[in-house]
Amino acid sequence: MKKLVSFIRIFVGVLFIISGFVKLNDPVGFSFKLQEYFAPDVLNIEFMSPFALGLAIILVIVELVLGIALIIGYYKKLTMWLLLLMIIFFTFLTFYSAYFNKVTDCGCFGDALPLTSWQSFTKDVILLVMILFLFFNLKQIKPFFTNFTRSILIFMTFIGCLGFAYYVLMHLPAIDFRAYKVGVNISEGMTIPEGSPEAVFDYHWKFNINGEEKIITTQGEYPSSEGEFLEVNTEVVSEGYVPPIHDFTIEKDGESYTEDFLNTPNLIIIIAYDLSKTEWNGWPAVKDLTDEALKKGYTVIGLTASGDEAVRDLQNKQNINFDFYFTDATTLKTIVRSNPGILKLNKGTIIQKKHWNDVDEIDLEVLPSAKPALNLELKQRLDSIARYDQLYRPLLQETDEAKRIALAEEMGIPKEDYTGDLWKKQRMLDTSNLKVVKAILDNHGYPGKSLVGEPTNLIALEVIEHNPIQIDQYIDLFKKAAAQGEIPITKVAVLEDKFLMMQDKEQLYGSQAQITAENGFFIWPIKDPETVNQRRKEAGFKRTIEEYVADLMGKDAKFKALKISEIKRL
Structure with missing residues (x-):
């Protein structure tokens, strides 16, 4: 009996120490798990969520200290009562999660050893039996060391736990058990190896056969039945292989x-x-x-x-x-x-x-793509302009009022800003933006990628594009910047085409299309259309004019070279 008590005592103590340390290594992660339990659809005590981190630290320190106390025999009766109360609470919690399928992983061993709800419950039942055995054989537990030494060990354990908790909170977990640890390739972590087991489902098909409901179960195929189909319910038989990283998106x-x-x-x-x-x-x-x-x-x-x-x-x-x-x-x-x-x-x-x-x-080396001349103050000004440049334009493109309101709320635009004359509001912003951009262009030249980085290098061009009367003044500056690789030449080519079309002149690259009552949807006339694909290639366009027309107007559309004299505007 003494040997059995000693074995169970050491086993339970070590288990509590390991479980407590794993969670103490990552108290923030354990607090997230507690917040899941506090949620309305689980225990419905959401008012506890703000205290989750503090509660997580207290629980894991108590768990670890109790494990040490059990092994060394410190205040046996108090220790056993606390262990018993703790395991009863967690047994109830894991049963509730498993039975009602509320929290799929109890977080007992953090990310080091994920357990399903039923596995967690089974583990807690076994621990409950062991702790009850120790509780009723308390006299067989013989303390180690003197009372003073035991007290010092418990005090040092408590102080050590507090210090370790503070360290991991101010930095990161000392041991990273998660799928995103240093050295992991995220793409590879999302890959399912060839030949991995696939998920298996049972499909429960419900039919009405001669006034009686009958369920036919298959693993995917539609069953042959003469009855009227009512519904189908799916049950997971086996989940198959789940990659370590399966929910990462940008x-x-x-x-x-x-x-x-x-x-x-x-x-x-x-x-x-x-x-x-x-x-x-x-x-x-x-x-x-x-x-x-x-x-x-x-x-x-x-x-x-x-x-x-x-x-x-x-x-x-x-x-x-x-x-x-x-x-x-x-x-x-x-x-x-x-x-x-x-x-x-x-x-x-x-x-x-x-x-x-x-x-x-964080180690930062100077890369071949370094931009030592990067003007971050200027970049910030342009980024701010970009936000206002697009403040109302997405709303103006949405004709459905309900969808426009939903989009405005999604963008964080208050009601007073998404009602009324949106074009007028956007034009006022465009005028303000133009004033700032003109000052930048006149004082700095074109703010290209070496000065403000990407994609900020496109903002000045886009602001001028939205104020097309200014294109003539800056088109040469844009061409020079494109030749120097500061902005994509394609962007400048589109702007130049737009400027030529505004002047009723032939465009160069075929990027502009129009709709008129007489001509319908058409590509604006192109200068020397027989060589336009060569110019498009040199300007960085990926598609020929024929491919562009097919994408723009439908796969059966054919490019038709028109002349200015053939165009009749509304």
Whole structure:
């Protein structure tokens, strides 16, 4: 009996120590798990969510200290009562999660050993039996060391846990058990190996056969039945292979940029899952890092689950010089336990991952693409102009009023700003933007990529494009910048075509189309149309004029070279 008690005592104590340490290594992660339990559809005690982190730290320290106390025999009766109460509580919690399918992973061992709800419940039942056995054989538990030594060990354990918790909160988990650890390639982590087991489903087809409901189960194929089909329910038999990374996306304005950025060398990503909960004192250090990274030739982006309004607020308050993209909040919480946090990637491989407190540990070398002349103050002014340049244009393109209102709310535009004469409001902004851009063009020349980076180098051109009467004054400056590689020559070619069309002259590259009552939808007349594809190729257009027409007007449309004399405008 003594040997059995000793074995169970050591086993339970070590299990509590391991479980407590794994969670203490990542208290932020455990607090996220507690917030899942506090949610309205689980325990419905959401008022506890603000206290999740503090509660997580207390629970894991108690768990770890109890494990030590059980092994050394410190205050046996109190220790056993606390262990019993704790395991009863967690057994109830895991049963509730498993039975009602509320929280799929209890977080008992953090990310080190994910367990399903039923596995967690089974583990807790076994522990409950063991702890009850120890509880009823308390006399068989013999303490180690003297009472003073035991007290010192418990005190040192408690202080050590507090110090370790503080360290990981101010930095990052000492051991990273997650799928996004340093050295992992995200693209490879999302890949399903060839020959991996596939998910298996049972399909329960319900039919009405002669007034009686009958269920026929198959694994996908539609069953042969003469009855009337009512419905089908799906049941997961086996989930098959799930890649370690299966929920990583980078999106903006409805488009996916995941593949683009995972193939980008020398990428710095700033992660802030919720800007309303971000640690604002971390952003000055982040700004210094990202400004330096941009000058040294790195691509810099931000990832957040917050909306456009929160992003604009951050950019305005912190003078941030990079764009944000959208990623799911749970994914961002998993990637880095810091808000904000920093990742350094090279073609999808995580090179470094740091808390904002350790921003000075990010290694930045001077790359061949470095832009030492980068004017970040000018870049910020142009980025600000870009936001106003596109403030109302997306709304103006949406003709359905309900969709326009939904889009405005999504963009964070208040009601008073998405009603009334939107064109008038946008023209007022265009006039203000034009004044600033003209001053920049006159004083700095064209602000190209070596001066303000990409895509900021396109903003001045776009503002002039929206004020086409100014094209004549700056077209030569744009051509010079394109020849120097500061802006894409294609953009200038489109602008030049637009300017020529406005003057009722033949365009050069065939980029402009129009609709008139007489001519319908047509390509504006082109100078020397027989050589237009050569000019398009030299200007960087990817499609011939014939391919462009087919994409623009339908696959059966044919390019027709018109002359100015044949055009009749409305």
